[in-house]
Amino acid sequence: MLIHRTGAQKPKPASNWLRRWLAADTIDGIKRQRALLGYLFLAPTILGLLIFIIGPMLYTFFLSFHKWNVFRPPEFVGLDNFVRLFADARVGISYRNTFILVVMTVLLLEVMAFLLALAVNRIARTRLAYLYRTAYFLPVLLSGAAVSVTLGYLFHKDFGVINYYLGLLGIDKIPWLTSSDVVLITISLTTVWRNLGFTFIIYLGGLTSLPTEVLEAAEVDGATGWRKLRSIILPLMSPTILFATITDMIKMLQFFDEPFIMTRGGPGDASRTVVMMMYESGFGNLEFGYASAIALTLFAVILAVTGFQFYASRRFVFYQ
Amino acid sequence: MTYGKIAHSAPPPALWLWVQQRWSLWLAYLFMTVVALLTLMPFVWVVSTSLRTPMESFSLPPKWIPTDMDFTNYQRVFDEIPFIMQIGNSFAITLATVVGQLVTAALAGYAFARLVFPGRDVLFWIVLATLMIPSQATIIPVFILISRGLQLNDTLWALILPSIPTAFGTFLLRQYFKQIPADYEEAAMIDGANQWQIFRRIYLPLAAPGLAILAVLTFNGKWNDYFTPLIFMNTKERFPITLGIVDLQGYMATGSISVVLAGIVLSTIPVIIIYIFGQRYLVEGLMMGGLKG
Numbered sequence: 026m027l028i029h030r031t032g033a034q035k036p037k038p039a040s041n042w043l044r045r046w047l048a049a050d051t052i053d054g055i056k057r058q059r060a061l062l063g064y065l066f067l068a069p070t071i072l073g074l075l076i077f078i079i080g081p082m083l084y085t086f087f088l089s090f091h092k093w094n095v096f097r098p099p100e101f102v103g104l105d106n107f108v109r110l111f112a113d114a115r116v117g118i119s120y121r122n123t124f125i126l127v128v129m130t131v132l133l134l135e136v137m138a139f140l141l142a143l144a145v146n147r148i149a150r151t152r153l154a155y156l157y158r159t160a161y162f163l164p165v166l167l168s169g170a171a172v173s174v175t176l177g178y179l180f181h182k183d184f185g186v187i188n189y190y191l192g193l194l195g196i197d198k199i200p201w202l203t204s205s206d207v208v209l210i211t212i213s214l215t216t217v218w219r220n221l222g223f224t225f226i227i228y229l230g231g232l233t234s235l236p237t238e239v240l241e242a243a244e245v246d247g248a249t250g251w252r253k254l255r256s257i258i259l260p261l262m263s264p265t266i267l268f269a270t271i272t273d274m275i276k277m278l279q280f281f282d283e284p285f286i287m288t289r290g291g292p293g294d295a296s297r298t299v300v301m302m303m304y305e306s307g308f309g310n311l312e313f314g315y316a317s318a319i320a321l322t323l324f325a326v327i328l329a330v331t332g333f334q335f336y337a338s339r340r341f342v343f344y345q
Numbered sequence: 346m347t348y349g350k351i352a353h354s355a356p357p358p359a360l361w362l363w364v365q366q367r368w369s370l371w372l373a374y375l376f377m378t379v380v381a382l383l384t385l386m387p388f389v390w391v392v393s394t395s396l397r398t399p400m401e402s403f404s405l406p407p408k409w410i411p412t413d414m415d416f417t418n419y420q421r422v423f424d425e426i427p428f429i430m431q432i433g434n435s436f437a438i439t440l441a442t443v444v445g446q447l448v449t450a451a452l453a454g455y456a457f458a459r460l461v462f463p464g465r466d467v468l469f470w471i472v473l474a475t476l477m478i479p480s481q482a483t484i485i486p487v488f489i490l491i492s493r494g495l496q497l498n499d500t501l502w503a504l505i506l507p508s509i510p511t512a513f514g515t516f517l518l519r520q521y522f523k524q525i526p527a528d529y530e531e532a533a534m535i536d537g538a539n540q541w542q543i544f545r546r547i548y549l550p551l552a553a554p555g556l557a558i559l560a561v562l563t564f565n566g567k568w569n570d571y572f573t574p575l576i577f578m579n580t581k582e583r584f585p586i587t588l589g590i591v592d593l594q595g596y597m598a599t600g601s602i603s604v605v606l607a608g609i610v611l612s613t614i615p616v617i618i619i620y621i622f623g624q625r626y627l628v629e630g631l632m633m634g635g636l637k638g
Contacts, residue, residue: 069453
């Protein structure tokens with residue numbers, strides 16, 4: 026080539042080889058370019074996930090078979106942590122509390138959010154519908170910390186606004202946060218208040234994207250009200266219902282902020298959840314092996330719920 | 346004969362249908378309004394009580410309209426906790442996480458959507474699988490890695506670094522890049538654009554709505570995070586505002602709740618602003634989750 030002969034530029038052998046290998050004027054070169062770019066683009070995410078999720082996940086497995094308080098190297102104890110865990114009454118109570126919270130909260134959330142979405146969808150695309158939607162959505166913006174502190178005041182037995190109004194209706198003061206019989210209901214109501222807008226938006230999204238031809242056809246056939254809801258809307262909405270229910274269940278299984286801030290798990294252990302147990306054994310008592318074992322049992326439960334979602338979406342859910 | 350049969354199965358009288366529909370519509374309005382009131386009342390109570398004198402903050406019946414207009418509570422938030430620093434920390438943590446997630450997830454999402462290379466599908470399944478791992482299952486090793494390995498405990502980096510790699514964001518943006526037709530790419534290549542330019546100049550701008558959704562969702566989640574800072578942070582000056590609020594409540598317990606509520610109002614303003622500007626993306630992002638079922 027001309028440049029070579031005049032010696033104006035010394036070609037660098039390595040970059041020359043690379044340039045030829047990746048030459049943009051050949052199909053293979055472009056393919057190689059894109060493959061190289063693909064790996065480069067993926068590198069930060071894959072490395073990050075390896076370091077902060079996959080690696081730690083494996084290490085949690087490792088730790089769950091060890092006894093470890095950070096100061097001395099981990100000591101292998103086999104299944105001791107799990108044996109201890111299944112015999113630990115407090116872990117049992119925390120699982121019981123968590124399951125009660127999940128069932129109560131998710132039932133309330135799904136039913137209320139679905140009814141609300143049905144109602145708002147009837148007046149869809151009006152300014153009023155927009156206002157209602159905004160109102161329901163506002164609590165979703167708040168932190169669990171802000172909500173727990175605020176509703177903690179409102180639920181106060183003697184100074185709380187809620188008991189004041191119930192008093193006007195002739196209802197005795199309810200020890201919302203101080204009675205072990207009531208405290209789970211209180212925390213559940215708090216969580217419903219904070220999450221209703223989220224679940225509602227998912228249902229509203231599902232309803233607005235229902236195929237209008239099917240709904241109109243049903244109306245032409247004379248299906249109204251209850252009939253239409255049961256035979257048309259519910260089956261068409263079943264994928265959304267399944268998704269929202271499972272998402273909410275997984276979220277609620279990881280209950281932490283509300284009980285931790287509102288009651289510290291009390292009175293006694295009445296509102297202690299699984300994540301709180303894990304947090305306290307790990308970061309409180311420095312029993313990291315035991316805490317890892319607790320975390321793994323919760324992970325197993327969450328996996329089971331996810332697995333059920335896959336199974337159920339094949340069996341029961343109606344896809345158009 | 347046939348004529349009579351059709352007439353027989355005709356819909357019920359119009360008047361009855363009208364009454365039925367009216368009635369259920371009113372019921373719907375009643376339900377929507379009651380829930381809206383229950384949703385909004387705590388907000389009104391927080392704002393009006395935050396403007397009340399400390400003496401009056403426990404007064405019952407609650408006064409829903411702020412009458413005292415006492416702004417000293419807001420002043421005291423700044424005196425009681427390092428509020429400015431804590432809000433600043435929340436901003437730094439949240440923005441760094443949002444930017445980090447946008448960059449890494451846009452690159453990875455593009456690679457999965459539009460680039461072809463060996464092992465792509467396997468890698469994609471691995472990324473998807475990590476979506477199922479809850480943060481509690483990884484938090485102990487991450488804590489050990491951050492505090493002992495990297496010596497970053499009690500720094501803002503402890504809250505930023507682990508939350509940058511995002512399987513969810515990668516998946517979300519992959520869907521966005523996939524929707525963009527491949528014709529653009531061919532046209533650009535004919536014009537002599539290289540692979541990086543195709544990504545940067547053509548596909549990235551077209552995926553802007555997806556980037557906005559990820560940004561808004563991450564902002565909301567990270568600003569409101571309480572669990573992770575609780576584990577990593579010890580120094581008040583380095584707390585994000587969620588920890589600051591609970592801390593404020595802790596030693597205001599016997600004093601004035603008005604000050605605590607003033608702090609809550611202040612800490613909520615940034616997310617409300619984000620909502621006003623980004624609500625379309627936030628709502629759309631959440632709805633999309635529902636649709637993919």
